[in-house]
Amino acid sequence: MEFQSAAVLKDGRICTLRAATEADAAEVLRSFLATRGETEFLATYPEECTLTEQDEAAFLENAQEDPRAVQLVAELGGKIAGTAGIAPAGRGIKMKHRASFGIAVERAYWGLGIGRALTEACIACAKAAGYGRIELEVMEENTAAVRLYESLGFEPFGRDPGAFVTKDGRAQPVVWMRLPLTGA
Numbered sequence: 001m002e003f004q005s006a007a008v009l010k011d012g013r014i015c016t017l018r019a020a021t022e023a024d025a026a027e028v029l030r031s032f033l034a035t036r037g038e039t040e041f042l043a044t045y046p047e048e049c050t051l052t053e054q055d056e057a058a059f060l061e062n063a064q065e066d067p068r069a070v071q072l073v074a075e076l077g078g079k080i081a082g083t084a085g086i087a088p089a090g091r092g093i094k095m096k097h098r099a100s101f102g103i104a105v106e107r108a109y110w111g112l113g114i115g116r117a118l119t120e121a122c123i124a125c126a127k128a129a130g131y132g133r134i135e136l137e138v139m140e141e142n143t144a145a146v147r148l149y150e151s152l153g154f155e156p157f158g159r160d161p162g163a164f165v166t167k168d169g170r171a172q173p174v175v176w177m178r179l180p181l182t183g184a
Contacts, residue, residue: 001019001063001064001066001067001068001069001070001125001128001129002019002064003017003018003019003070003072003121003124003125004016004017004018004019005017005018005121007074007113007114007117009076009112009113009114009117010111010112010113011112013076013077013112015074015075015076015081015112015113015114015117016074016075016076017072017073017074017075017117017118017121018072018073018075019063019064019070019071019072019073020060020063020064020071020072020073020083021060021061021064022057022058022060022061022064023057024060024073024080025053025054025056025057025060026053026056027073027079027080028056028060028071028073028080028083029051029053029056030080031073031080031081031082031083031104031106032049032051032056032083032104033046033049034046034106035082035104035105035106035107036048036049036104038106038107039107040139040166040172041138041139041141041142041145042104043164045167059071063085063087066087067129068087068088068099068129068130068131069085069086069087069088069129070085070086070122070125070129071083071084071085072084072085072118072121072122072125074105074109074114074117074118076109076114081105081106081108081109081114082103082104082105082106082109082114082115082118083103083104083118084101084102084103084104084118084119084121084122085101085102085103085122086099086100086101086122086125086126086129086131086134087099087100088100089135097131097132097133097182098131098132098133098134098135099126099129099131099133099134099135100134100135100136101119101122101126101134101135101136102136103115103118103119103122105118110144115145115148116148116152119148119149119152120152122134123152123179123181126181127181131181132180132181132182133178133179133180133181133182134154134178134179134181135176135177135178136149136154136176136177136178137163137174137175137176137177138174138175138177139164139172139173139174139175140159140172140173140174140175141172141173146175146177149177149179150177152179153179153180154177154178154179155177155178155179155180156175156176156177157176157177157178158175158176159173159174159175159176160173160174160176161173
């Protein structure tokens with residue numbers, strides 16, 4: 001799926017939002033690993049990533065060719081500051097209305113509005129792709145993200161108190177949220 005837009009950030013800078021291409025693979029993979037080392041709010045640790053640059057390039061190429069998926073990058077000053085994407089939650093008839101959403105913004109760019117801009121862009125892409133709803137899971141303790149999603153109309157529909165367990169053995173509850181785009 002193709003996408004290109006711009007967002008004015010809270011500090012007045014312009015952030016480019018666009019569909020990632022296979023040429024972005026090295027920088028997307030760098031950002032992926034960086035974000036996982038900066039927060040406990042994502043589902044994996046950087047050392048668990050076995051993706052190569054070639055794997056990432058193939059993934060981004062597939063997303064570009066899929067009319068129901070998109071992988072977006074937020075570029076600021078020529079650097080990728082965050083990524084987000086939607087993909088089908090399933091390929092069968094009964095699940096084709098559901099889009100799965102994921103996002104990660106590098107810590108140096110938190111609080112600027114990049115997360116909101118990427119989320120809004122993914123919502124627009126999901127609508128364009130004909131999805132009936134977007135689904136996500138968010139760490140319950142990530143209150144800033146929960147507030148962001150709620151402000152955009154996402155509603156909680158479940159909670160798993162032990163969805164993740166950190167390296168030090170601490171349980172991380174997850175909240176499942178959805179944004180209805182149609183009656184589905």
